[in-house]
């Protein structure tokens with residue numbers, strides 16, 4: 253009989269509650285893509301997103317908190333990151349460019365060491381309103397270290413820039429996750445390979461359709477993932493089992 257080994261532990265619920273169950277200094281890398289909280293901002297922009305409501309993050313219901321509430325969530329989240337990360341463990345978080353400074357402040361206040369703001373450039377972004385303005389094609393990512401200034405950095409002697417360029421997810425990858433802000437596996441693999449080793453524990457507390465978990469399974473990392481939405485959680489669970 254074929255034997256399947258699953259390296260993942262996932263939970264459906266509020267990550268701020270579930271994360272409390274993780275012991276102090278138990279995680280090597282947190283790689284996550286939390287809500288950027290741009291829903292309300294996007295609603296006021298008068299763009300053509302009305303026609304795309306079915307699968308647009310601005311109408312997903314998880315990206316439109318009051319700013320003060322979102323700030324409280326992010327501050328509490330940073331404190332938990334500092335508690336559960338091992339010494340010299342890393343946090344990489346995708347974020348909207350408008351919120352970069354705020355997130356850096358919350359992380360430093362929680363005791364994390366700020367390393368880098370990098371850019372993910374999408375080579376094929378949606379050319380929405382291309383005759384009216386610059387096409388939005390970048391997403392920043394922020395990199396922090398807990399309890400130290402450097403951690404695992406598997407660069408194999410090569411210089412690695414703070415800029416990564418990939419296409420957005422292909423139609424076939426999107427079909428597996430069906431998430432409005434699904435990250436390409438290749439992008440997540442870049443960070444997991446550089447910032448962790450085989451057998452390490454990687455956490456994604458806002459895992460969406462489980463893309464980080466799929467890559468962890470493929471790269472022999474232990475994965476812990478949380479997701480509030482039952483539908484996305486079920487998709488993540490199936491993707492992680494199928495490793496795709």
Ligand SMILES: C[S@@+](CC[C@H](N)C(=O)[O-])C[C@H]1O[C@@H](n2cnc3c(N)ncnc32)[C@H](O)[C@@H]1O
Nearest residue numbers: 266267285431434435458460461463479480481
């Ligand atoms: C930007 S998406 C992540 C998408 C993911 N990177 C992927 O590739 O599918 C953020 C996710 O966080 C979830 N979320 C929002 N608040 C949460 C919370 N308090 N606890 C757990 N998940 C939460 C949302 O339901 C959403 O699926």
